[in-house]
Amino acid sequence: MQTCGVDLIEVARVQRVAEKHGDHFLRRIFTPAEIGYCAPRPNPWPHYAARFAAKEALYKAVPPGVLPVLVWAEIGVVHGPAGEPHLEFGGETRRYLDGWSFAVSLAHVREMAVATVVGRRDS
Secondary structure (H helix, E strand, C coil): CEEEEEEEEEHHHHHHHHHHHHHHHHHHHCCHHHHHHHCCCCCCHHHHHHHHHHHHHHHHHCCCCCCCCCCHHHEEEEECCCCCEEEEECHHHHHHCCCEEEEEEEEECCCEEEEEEEEEECC
């Protein structure tokens, strides 16, 4: 079984919420590794937005009931040796997604970020 999810988000929306709620928002949504990747950048918001979109796209990519709840900080976007993005899971999310593999693609410009996630249930 193969599935696909996509999400598009305005970068300013993520920035507004993060500036309003501060570190609480960032720690609730992003893994420490994601914060470590995004925060030092001169303009971190497109990077945060792309990761937010990836989590939404993942949720859309799995069939109903597979991931009963979206625990944002249990889903992380990490980079491979060539800079390619991968999804990493922790906590209960890892258990729910056992037997699944995912490919993720991210893109962003100053105003918008998009992510696509293709999932496959391993046989």
